[in-house]
Amino acid sequence: MKCPYCGYINSKVTDSRPTESSDAIRRRRECLDCGKRFTTFERLEDTPIIVVKKNGGREPFNRQKLLNGLRRAIVKRRISEDQIDQLVSDIEFELKNNFIYEINSDKLGGMVLKKLRQLDRVAYIRFASVYRNFQDINEFTSELAKIQPIKDLRKKS
Numbered sequence: 204m205k206c207p208y209c210g211y212i213n214s215k216v217t218d219s220r221p222t223e224s225s226d227a228i229r230r231r232r233e234c235l236d237c238g239k240r241f242t243t244f245e246r247l248e249d250t251p252i253i254v255v256k257k258n259g260g261r262e263p264f265n266r267q268k269l270l271n272g273l274r275r276a277i278v279k280r281r282i283s284e285d286q287i288d289q290l291v292s293d294i295e296f297e298l299k300n301n302f303i304y305e306i307n308s309d310k311l312g313g314m315v316l317k318k319l320r321q322l323d324r325v326a327y328i329r330f331a332s333v334y335r336n337f338q339d340i341n342e343f344t345s346e347l348a349k350i351q352p353i354k355d356l357r358k359k360s
Contacts, residue, residue, distance in 0.1 A: 204232055204242055211236035254299055255307040264298075264306075266291055269315070276330035280323050290318050324350050 204214050218231040228245040250265035260323050271288045280333050294314050298306060312334045320327040331337075 206234035206237060207241050208239045209234060209237040214241075214343065242251070250304050252295070253305045255305060256309060257308055261305075262312075264295070266295065269288065269294075272333070273315070273319070273326075275333075276319070277323065280326050282323055282326060286322060289314075290315070290322065293318065306334045320350060 204213060205212050213235045214232040215235060216230050217233050217240070220229055221227070222244070223248050226246065230243045230245060231240060232243060234248055248272060254262050254264050255261050269291050270287060294311075297314070298304075303337065316327060316331055316334065319330055326352065328346060335346070337343070337346070
């Protein structure tokens with residue numbers, strides 16, 4: 204580690220301890236040339252997840268953007284903010300745990316739909332209609348049939 208006072212590149216660590224939030228290691232160092240002490244912090248490098256859009260563009264995964272889309276899908280549904288936050292956290296964890304740092308938007312949307320379908324079918328259809336860009340009622344009913352067979356729909360009428 205380069206000394207901030209004299210620029211010498213060798214130092215010794217005199218003390219190491221985790222920060223209060225435990226997201227870094229605080230190290231006290233002493234320059235082996237001038238003897239002055241200084242503090243450094245060591246943090247885990249977080250590799251960002253990149254989303255490859257349908258048009259070929261690339262952008263960093265935006266947790267807030269996904270949360271906003273899900274919030275629109277759950278309007279007037281009995282789904283808590285904590286459940287939606289957990290859904291997004293689960294997806295992020297799954298990607299990072301499988302060392303997936305680049306994903307196309309179709310696969311990401313599919314992951315969201317799979318988890319949302321288990322949580323709430325109406326929210327699932329709402330999200331799918333925007334995500335899959337339904338153009339007409341046939342696409343909409345086709346998606347409904349996937350989550351609930353037509354015969355079940357007729358019984359409820």
